[in-house]
Amino acid sequence: MKTTSEESGAAALPNEPEKAPSNFVRDIIIEDLKTNKYGGRVHTRFPPEPNGYLHVGHAKSINLNFGLANEFGGKCNLRFDDTNPSKEETEYVDSIIEDVRWLGGDWEGRMFYASDYFDQLYEWAVQLIQSGKAYVCDLTPEEVRKQRGTLTEPGQESPYRNRSVRENLDLFERMRAGEFPDGARTLRAKIDMASANLNLRDPIMYRILHAEHHRTGKKWCIYPMYDFAHGQSDSIEGITHSICTLEFEDHRPLYDWYVEQLGIYHPQQIEFDRLNLTYTLLSKRKLLMLVQQKFVKGWDDPRMPTISGMRRRGYTPEGLRNFCRRVGVSKTNGTTELSLLEYFIREDLNKRAPRVMAVLRPLRVVIDNYPEDQVEHMEAVNNPEDAAAGTRTVPFSRVLYIEQDDFRENPPKQYYRLSPGREVRLRYGYLVTCTSVVKDEKTGEAVEVHCTYDPATKGGNTPDGRKVKSTIHWVSAAHAIDAEIRLYDNLFTCEDPNEVPEGGAFTDNLNPNSLEVVSGCKLEPSLRGAAPGTGYQFERLGYFSVDPDSSPEDLVFNRTVALRDTWAKIEKKAK
Numbered sequence: 052m053k054t055t056s057e058e059s060g061a062a063a064l065p066n067e068p069e070k071a072p073s074n075f076v077r078d079i080i081i082e083d084l085k086t087n088k089y090g091g092r093v094h095t096r097f098p099p100e101p102n103g104y105l106h107v108g109h110a111k112s113i114n115l116n117f118g119l120a121n122e123f124g125g126k127c128n129l130r131f132d133d134t135n136p137s138k139e140e141t142e143y144v145d146s147i148i149e150d151v152r153w154l155g156g157d158w159e160g161r162m163f164y165a166s167d168y169f170d171q172l173y174e175w176a177v178q179l180i181q182s183g184k185a186y187v188c189d190l191t192p193e194e195v196r197k198q199r200g201t202l203t204e205p206g207q208e209s210p211y212r213n214r215s216v217r218e219n220l221d222l223f224e225r226m227r228a229g230e231f232p233d234g235a236r237t238l239r240a241k242i243d244m245a246s247a248n249l250n251l252r253d254p255i256m257y258r259i260l261h262a263e264h265h266r267t268g269k270k271w272c273i274y275p276m277y278d279f280a281h282g283q284s285d286s287i288e289g290i291t292h293s294i295c296t297l298e299f300e301d302h303r304p305l306y307d308w309y310v311e312q313l314g315i316y317h318p319q320q321i322e323f324d325r326l327n328l329t330y331t332l333l334s335k336r337k338l339l340m341l342v343q344q345k346f347v348k349g350w351d352d353p354r355m356p357t358i359s360g361m362r363r364r365g366y367t368p369e370g371l372r373n374f375c376r377r378v379g380v381s382k383t384n385g386t387t388e389l390s391l392l393e394y395f396i397r398e399d400l401n402k403r404a405p406r407v408m409a410v411l412r413p414l415r416v417v418i419d420n421y422p423e424d425q426v427e428h429m430e431a432v433n434n435p436e437d438a439a440a441g442t443r444t445v446p447f448s449r450v451l452y453i454e455q456d457d458f459r460e461n462p463p464k465q466y467y468r469l470s471p472g473r474e475v476r477l478r479y480g481y482l483v484t485c486t487s488v489v490k491d492e493k494t495g496e497a498v499e500v501h502c503t504y505d506p507a508t509k510g511g512n513t514p515d516g517r518k519v520k521s522t523i524h525w526v527s528a529a530h531a532i533d534a535e536i537r538l539y540d541n542l543f544t545c546e547d548p549n550e551v552p553e554g555g556a557f558t559d560n561l562n563p564n565s566l567e568v569v570s571g572c573k574l575e576p577s578l579r580g581a582a583p584g585t586g587y588q589f590e591r592l593g594y595f596s597v598d599p600d601s602s603p604e605d606l607v608f609n610r611t612v613a614l615r616d617t618w619a620k621i622e623k624k625a626k
């Protein structure tokens with residue numbers, strides 16, 4: 052199923068709940084507010100595991116959680132689910148903080164870590180042992196898995212299941228004290244080995260791991276499983292609506308069991324569909340492989356579906372938020388067209404990006420009848436969508452650069468740009484007519500085009516009303532600044548990068564042409580010193596953003612998104 056049209060209320064519309072497009076999660080909250088279920092409170096959280104950088108799927112969750120809190124005057128916490136000591140790195144924590152903030156998430160100082168609750172979780176584990184609801188099991192985690200049974204067969208009860216409370220307390224204490232090696236024992240919940248829900252078949256609560264934790268250091272050598280930490284963390288923080296993705300639906304009965312057995316505050320879990328995008332992988336594990344094996348330059352490579360990659364590429368938080376709002380939330384997983392994301396980025400940049408002229412692959416044009424030393428400063432509109440953006444001037448002179456693509460010695464049918472004998476308009480400049488072409492003797496390629504200009508057409512106007520079919524962009528050769536421009540294509544060649552023939556790997560589907568570096572590009576001089584992160588529309592080419600690899604003298608641009616209107620294509624396809 053491809054989702055392109057579902058609506059969602061995830062955007063921040065403070066104090067205007069009735070105006071936001073609704074979705075089922077929002078409807079539940081509205082209902083709970085009506086019945087005063089949580090005393091009028093709305094408290095959500097975004098709970099990433101710091102084992103990688105955030106991706107656009109997380110953006111959907113961030114938008115939903117912070118958006119709902121914002122809309123209903125509630126709160127949203129940022130919580131790091133750092134129960135797994137071997138994987139977490141502070142680099143990931145820092146990147147997550149930066150990315151959530153950039154997307155507009157405001158946790159108002161409520162930033163927590165599941166590891167903040169390790170003492171409390173330990174006490175709760177002891178409480179469950181005391182009430183006969185948990186036991187120390189001497190099977191290895193591997194053996195526990197094997198005895199779990201299948202969807203059609205019940206699991207086997209552990210031979211250690213009926214240990215006395217005293218023995219369990221003693222063994223658990225000694226697990227904590229470091230007496231046993233990794234994997235020697237676990238603490239398990241005593242629920243039901245025949246349950247139809249595999250998550251309830253005496254799940255592991257604690258495992259032994261002699262590993263240093265990024266926050267608690269060497270304090271612990273036993274660590275709670277995610278399932279034992281997650282629901283209670285929500286409970287401790289007083290979360291009202293614990294919103295997570297569909298794969299946790301089957302875990303909900305276990306979370307419920309823990310909070311009920313412990314007799315603590317009970318948040319409500321609501322599951323929604325994960326975002327999947329065509330031509331894109333959204334799995335931190337696989338994204339990490341791309342980084343580690345250097346298929347990309349890093350987590351923030353502009354081809355990555357990470358928030359940091361998208362930021363570097365020039366995507367805007369507003370564009371991403373609009374996209375998330377449009378894909379909405381539902382109860383069934385589907386796949387969204389990547390072109391829908393690009394549509395929303397383009398739509399947002401169209402409103403805010405200043406227009407400039409840049410030539411990617413320059414071809415020299417000499418205007419033979421234009422005075423040798425003359426320079427005119429032509430007025431150019433900065434953004435036709437935004438009158439407040441004003442105008443600037445662009446220098447015009449005798450020698451210019453145009454795109455190689457905008458000239459053909461032998462124009463095909465319907466090609467209306469420059470060719471011998473043809474007149475075109477130079478945007479904000481003059482009308483010029485091509486008189487001759489100089490070619491490379493060996494390759495036959497055009498290396499220089501000669502033109503004449505009509506002085507009566509300054510600014511691109513035609514006082515006699517004659518029509519020219521084409522307007523092309525240009526840059527004055529003497530004033531141009533050089534730049535490197537990086538063009539991006541999809542990172543994968545097929546819609547579902549996970550689809551690989553027997554024995555293959557998802558990396559086989561990588562697009563060898565996902566990055567094209569074009570150097571020697573020519574930019575209009577107003578771009579001198581443009582700051583990294585600034586976005587522009589290069590007229591007729593697309594949206595481009597200054598890459599942090601730039602220095603004031605050597606600019607590097609990323610193509611954020613091309614201009615073509617894929618939305619029209621999507622609509623056509625949908626019909």
Ligand code: ATP
Pocket residue numbers: 097098099100101107108109111112294295296324325326327333334335336
């Ligand atoms: P991955 O599978 O990419 O490693 P994850 O689910 O393990 O993702 P977490 O750090 O645990 O990543 O996710 C934090 C929150 O973001 C969770 O609530 C999770 O449900 C949500 N989330 C993760 N991926 C997506 C996605 N593709 N679409 C929507 N929400 C997502």
Ligand code: MG
Pocket residue numbers: 100
């Ligand atoms: Mg996870």
